[in-house]
Amino acid sequence: MSILNSTAAILRLMSTLKRGVTVTDLVEHLQFPKSTASRVLKQLAEAGFLDRDASSLAYQPGLMLLEVTHLVRRNSSLTDLIEQALRDLCRLTGHTGYLSVLDGSDVLVLRVIPGVHALRVIRNAGSRSPAWGTSTGRALLARLPDTQLDAQFRAALSPANDLPMHFTQLMEQLAGVRRCHWASAVNEAVAGAASVSCAVGDPHSGETVAFCLTFPASMADDAEIQRLARLLCTAATQIGKKIGDPYWFR
Template identity: 50%
Template sequence: MSILDTTASILKLMVSLQGGIRINDVITHLGMPKSTASRVMNQLESYGYIERNEVKGVFLPGPLIMSASHLVNRQAPLSELVDNALRSLCERTGYTGYISMLDNQEILVLRVIHGRQSLPVVTWPGSRSPAWGTSTGRALLARLSESELQAFFSSPQVAAQLNGSPHTVEKLMAAVIRTREAGFASAVNESVADTASVSCAIGDPTTHEAVAFCLSFPQTLAQPQELQRIATLLKETALLIAHKTGDTLVSHQP
């Protein structure tokens, strides 16, 4: 194995284990002899690829890797990464794409990318709707901690939105939990009539920015197999972006 292959394998191991690694991890997971593992780790440390945390006794990504990561973030902000990826998906599927953000208790549409498939209703940038009632909203709510989610559903604005509706907080929270477990959210004939959508959310830990992106299409096309196909495409895209932004919430999803 070349030094480039070895370096890539060690960095991938850090990503896989989601944290610092020890020499024993290299020995166990990569099948490397102890003497070789020690020598390689020392070499990578001297070049700045990794650095040793003396307190925890682990190796972490080094200054060279971190500097390159910050450079990527400056050159390609989250909005640009998502926009480019979603345009590619719209071209590939023919469906309409939306990019949205969570603004207090509402979902705010930021951008629309029109596809070849016409929609019964188009939601325009600047449109707002209850976050719990859309696939993009549920995708973003799934990123919240349990305490943040409780605070969201106990807010006066959400209480007013739910007043007189058939929805209950318990069922809506359960839907968000299912979204968190699945890694995507879907909606069929919910807030937008005769329309279906599948959404994923992605964030940038550096800027604390998070957006949801979705593909929307006529309800008549929303068969289980098609919903799953679109969900797979979106999850793969979210994971690729997460590798660039360092969003572990996405990379931890199944």
Template identity: 30%
Template sequence: MPAREASTSLNRAIAILKVLGTAEGARDGVGVVRIARLIDREKSQVSRTLKTLAEAGFVVRDPRTLRYRLGWQLFTLAVSATQQHLTSLAPHLLRQLVANVGECAHLSVLDGGAVLTVLSESPPRTEQAIQAEEWVGRVAPVHCTSAGGALLLDHTEAQTRSLLAGQPEMDAKLAALLDRVRLARRRGYATVNEDFEPGLVAVAAPVRDYRGEIVGALNISAPKFRLGRALAAAGREVRAAADGLTRALAAHATNRRIS
């Protein structure tokens, strides 16, 4: 395919996806004739492009109305983009959080029924720097971690129960986790006090994407003798940092839509 023709086809596909991303497309779907009229293209061209997009999973056709909507493959890419933006925007907020609290800070995400640490920052003290590096890539249970409590803030009891299904002493773990989540909803942050590891306390707050959905959690963890008495103050700092990352994700999404 000549470069010029390929460019035209790509532009046509982009125009179609933008039409399907409007309120009209989300509500009722859009038919071929309507799309062709809106983007000022021939119906046959639009049909061919829609067929290609459907084969790739970017659009779906309602067999009853014959109208098109955005497909799940597009939403999958959007989620992937959000994760990339999350890890690219988080380091600055983590460094600021470390400067304010003086302890190791982490970015965690929900990985199935566990909490996965994907980024860490530490104060310029060798011992704590080593501890922070050890957290990256580490998987921890949701039921006894502050990040787990923050990441499950929007989960129903049934959803939370399903995450713990099959675990020993599930009822006791579920009760403790639900209590932690309820308290976190009121405070805006979740805490653990030696629940995960003896002598360790931690606090975490949720990070949301432009849709308001929780996509990660920022948390501070430290020995109890250092942070135990200042856990509430650290919680407010973590919540402020998480809110800042949430705003950064929303602003990035807005800028992308405008451009």
């Protein structure tokens, strides 16, 4: 194995273990001979890629890697990363894509990427909807603590207000979103439309953006919803790992 491949394998192992690595880790997880593991880690430390902790003897990412990570984050806008990924998904599926954020109790559409199917742009950038009533809104709300949700929505979604969703129903739906990391809606905010959504947050800027694929409700069988959920979650995981969102490391 070349030094480049060895380095990539070691960095992936760090990401998997969520900690620094030792010679023993490389032997057990990567099947490196002990002498090779020791030599490669020492070379990477001498080159500045890794630093060795004097007490634990584990190798951690070095200053050079930290500087590069900072550069990537500085030059990567979360919204731009999501838009690029969503454009790829819209081309792949033919569905319309939306980027949205929370604004108070509403979900606000930031950008729209038209699809090619009969159902195209149904909401324009700048339009608002109650966050509890859309898949993008619920993908965003699922990331909030229960105390904030209680303060923000319990009174508004009381049975006395005669709305199509009550607070207990919202919390049940958000529990499901938290388990699978995606939300869906069929014939909710817009009759005849369905959507599947994910949300990614930047822990450094505090920005959280949801993105969704919207399509005719007539196409919204379980197979299509699950297919789109897998595509969206794969894109969200890639962006989340790049931006450092712990929600997508679990």
